[in-house]
Structure formats: structure tokens, C-alpha cells
Amino acid sequence: MASVPRYIVERGSDQVRIAFGGIVKIVKDLKITRVTLVVPKKGGWEHTIVARFLGAGVAKALVKGEPVTVVEGVTMVLESSQTLRSSFDQGLLVGAHISVKDMAKLDDAWGAQAIMFLPWVDSEAQEWKDTWRPQTIGAKGEEAQPSSLSEPVEEALRQLTGMINLSTGLSHPLDKQHEQRTFEKLRSKGHAYDPAEIRRWAQRNNWSSSAAADLEAVARKRR
Numbered sequence: 001m002a003s004v005p006r007y008i009v010e011r012g013s014d015q016v017r018i019a020f021g022g023i024v025k026i027v028k029d030l031k032i033t034r035v036t037l038v039v040p041k042k043g044g045w046e047h048t049i050v051a052r053f054l055g056a057g058v059a060k061a062l063v064k065g066e067p068v069t070v071v072e073g074v075t076m077v078l079e080s081s082q083t084l085r086s087s088f089d090q091g092l093l094v095g096a097h098i099s100v101k102d103m104a105k106l107d108d109a110w111g112a113q114a115i116m117f118l119p120w121v122d123s124e125a126q127e128w129k130d131t132w133r134p135q136t137i138g139a140k141g142e143e144a145q146p147s148s149l150s151e152p153v154e155e156a157l158r159q160l161t162g163m164i165n166l167s168t169g170l171s172h173p174l175d176k177q178h179e180q181r182t183f184e185k186l187r188s189k190g191h192a193y194d195p196a197e198i199r200r201w202a203q204r205n206n207w208s209s210s211a212a213a214d215l216e217a218v219a220r221k222r223r
Contacts, residue, residue, distance in 0.1 A: 011118075011125065036079055
């Protein structure tokens with residue numbers, strides 16, 4: 001999902017207003033006809049700042065599972081991080097005040113045409129920025145940190161990516177062997193790396209979030 005456009009709206013008093021202004025522009029520019037708003041949970045959601053911004057009538061309709069109109073020709077539906085499933089035509093996925101862990105479900109969604117994050121916690125905003133290098137809508141916060149991986153490490157990761165079956169992650173024994181040998185070889189040649197950067201690289205290069213996390217775990221053990 002690395003090719004999917006990603007956007008972030010930094011935490012602040014006008015975050016929700018800025019986000020929905022950005023949503024309108026994104027769907028028009030990218031010709032997207034559906035917005036999927038993903039929230040932590042639907043129960044009690046009508047009392048959140050996002051729901052209050054949208055208005056009681058719109059919030060009530062969304063919770064009932066009814067689509068609402070964003071602009072002419074564009075509808076929005078509500079999902080929670082627990083109910084979200086990948087499907088065709090999810091359009092613009094908007095993670096509103098969900099955790100970066102739950103954002104992984106949006107990042108892995110094969111039906112997404114674009115993805116937006118409204119973080120609630122600054123540290124989670126930074127983690128997502130460091131992984132995806134998204135475009136910022138509104139005021140910018142701290143910049144994404146550049147990757148610390150050396151070219152030999154990235155080349156080893158590219159070779160590993162070409163050898164394994166990305167659709168199954170690292171579940172096959174042969175793929176696990178390829179993975180372990182990759183890090184053993186890097187260690188034997190004295191190439192240092194940050195395991196978190198290994199995971200971020202993998203996510204940006206079409207590994208699922210869970211497979212990338214497994215890769216990070218092995219990288220920590222083998223360094």
C-alpha cells in the first residue's frame with residue numbers, strides 16, 4: 001500500500017475543521033466518491049468532537065449505518081477500528097483519533113484510494129509520519145525522521161522481499177530461513193541497523209503491517 005496517497009492533520013484546536021476541509025479537496029482532486037470514517041468505537045461516538053463538528057443529525061445517521069453526503073457525488077460511512085474490513089471502493093479512509101496500531105488496518109486495506117490520519121497522541125503521529133512520510137494538511141508539526149538504513153542494508157531487504165511470498169508474510173519455513181540468513185549475513189559483515197527502521201522500510205515496500213512487525217522482531221534478535 002505504499003503507493004496510496006497519505007495525509008496527516010496534526011493535533012490542535014482546529015484539527016477536525018482542517019481535516020474535513022482537506023477531505024473535500026482530496027475527494028475532488030482524486031475523483032473519489034466514498035469516504036470511510038474510522039473511529040475507535042461507535043458506542044458513544046456521537047459525543048466526540050468529530051461528531052459534534054458534523055452535527056447531531058449526521059452523527060446519528062452514521063452510527064445507524066446510513067451513508068451521508070459529504071459533497072455532491074461523495075458519500076461518507078462510519079466504521080470502527082474493530083469493524084473495518086478491506087473491501088472494494090473504500091475510497092478515502094480517515095482514521096479519526098484511533099491508535100497508530102489501529103491505523104495499520106487502514107494502511108493494509110487494499111480497497112483504499114487514499115488514507116488520512118487525525119492523531120490524538122503526538123508520539124503516534126510521529127511514528128506514522130516516520131513510516132509513511134505523508135503530506136501534511138494544515139500546520140506542520142515535527143518533520144518525519146529520515147531513514148537511517150545504509151544502502152547495503154536496504155539492498156539486502158530488497159533481495160529478501162523478492163525471495164519471499166509477501167501474501168503469506170513469514171509463515172512459510174523457507175521464508176523464515178531467508179529472513180534469518182539475511183540478518184545473519186548483515187551482522188557478519190558489520191552492517192548496523194535500527195530494527196524499527198527495518199519495519200518501516202518493509203511497510204513502505206508492500207509488506208503487511210503484521211509481517212513487517214515480525215521482520216522487526218527477528219531483526220532485533222539477530223543484530
